[in-house]
Amino acid sequence: MSQPRRVSHWPLYDLRLRTERLELRLPDTALLEEMVDLVGRGIHPEATMPFGVPWTDLPSPQREREAVQHVLRSIAEWTPKSWVYLAVVTRDGRVVGAQDLKGVDFGACRMVRTGSWLGREHQGQGLGQEMRAAVLELAFAHLGALEAQSAAFHDNAASQGVSLRLGYEPNGSWLAPRRGRPDLMLGFRLTREGWLRHRRHQVTVTGVEDCLELFGAGGPVPGQPPE
Numbered sequence: 723m724s725q726p727r728r729v730s731h732w733p734l735y736d737l738r739l740r741t742e743r744l745e746l747r748l749p750d751t752a753l754l755e756e757m758v759d760l761v762g763r764g765i766h767p768e769a770t771m772p773f774g775v776p777w778t779d780l781p782s783p784q785r786e787r788e789a790v791q792h793v794l795r796s797i798a799e800w801t802p803k804s805w806v807y808l809a810v811v812t813r814d815g816r817v818v819g820a821q822d823l824k825g826v827d828f829g830a831c832r833m834v835r836t837g838s839w840l841g842r843e844h845q846g847q848g849l850g851q852e853m854r855a856a857v858l859e860l861a862f863a864h865l866g867a868l869e870a871q872s873a874a875f876h877d878n879a880a881s882q883g884v885s886l887r888l889g890y891e892p893n894g895s896w897l898a899p900r901r902g903r904p905d906l907m908l909g910f911r912l913t914r915e916g917w918l919r920h921r922r923h924q925v926t927v928t929g930v931e932d933c934l935e936l937f938g939a940g941g942p943v944p945g946q947p948p949e
């Protein structure tokens with residue numbers, strides 16, 4: 723008699739997104755340690771701050787400890803209504819960065835937001851595009867997303883480059899805190915149609931079936947919201 727398939731109690735640990743060069747997954751303890759080591763080697767020049775929450779300015783070891791807690795908190799606080807899939811990104815088995823995908827009341831509005839970083843030595847090689855394409859594939863092709871949004875400070879050409887290259891369109895600007903001062907944030911929006919037109923990366927998603935309920939993605943995709 724065949725054994726029933728073993729389903730993990732937290733099936734998100736079995737979810738894998740693979741691109742031409744990268745693999746994305748929830749980090750286990752060893753990968754989380756490696757990811758935090760990479761943060762310590764630098765993500766951006768000290769003179770600039772790409773993040774709205776300036777977590778990279780914290781002194782060591784608080785920065786590393788908060789980074790660990792940030793990842794673990796995303797799992798502890800996960801609900802189908804409000805979740806952040808915070809994936810570690812590896813290349814040839816080594817950690818190169820992190821990519822997140824966030825859903826707020828995803829079942830009702832089918833919109834996701836993304837955030838990401840790469841270790842400095844891994845930037846400028848197209849990996850940022852590849853890892854964003856991976857979570858967009860998860861969102862649009864498997865979770866039934868209708869829209870993705872991203873935001874970057876006005877001088878973050880690399881993040882904006884990733885968005886524009888993948889088919890996002892500019893979606894306004896607003897003031898956001900940056901190291902305690904207001905600065906201009908630029909918004910970008912990718913529709914399902916835009917994603918289909920610019921979908922050029924090879925992305926394979928495995929283990930998603932058992933996660934759909936956790937993503938609040940079961941059931942029919944609601945119709946397009948009014949423009």
Ligand SMILES: CC(C)(COP(=O)(O)OP(=O)(O)OC[C@H]1O[C@@H](n2cnc3c(N)ncnc32)[C@H](O)[C@@H]1OP(=O)(O)O)[C@@H](O)C(=O)NCCC(=O)NCCS
Pocket residue numbers: 765766772773837838839840841844845846847848849850851852873874875878879880881882883884887
């Ligand atoms: C943002 C980030 C993830 C982008 O990843 P990346 O691998 O460096 O970017 P890519 O190589 O995929 O480049 C994407 C596009 O932007 C362009 N670009 C990259 N760096 C650029 C720069 N410094 N200036 C101008 N354009 C740039 C690339 O040419 C590419 O466009 P193209 O394919 O048309 O040539 C990465 O640079 C990073 O981690 N930066 C620090 C943290 C950060 O800013 N996170 C995002 C916060 S919003």
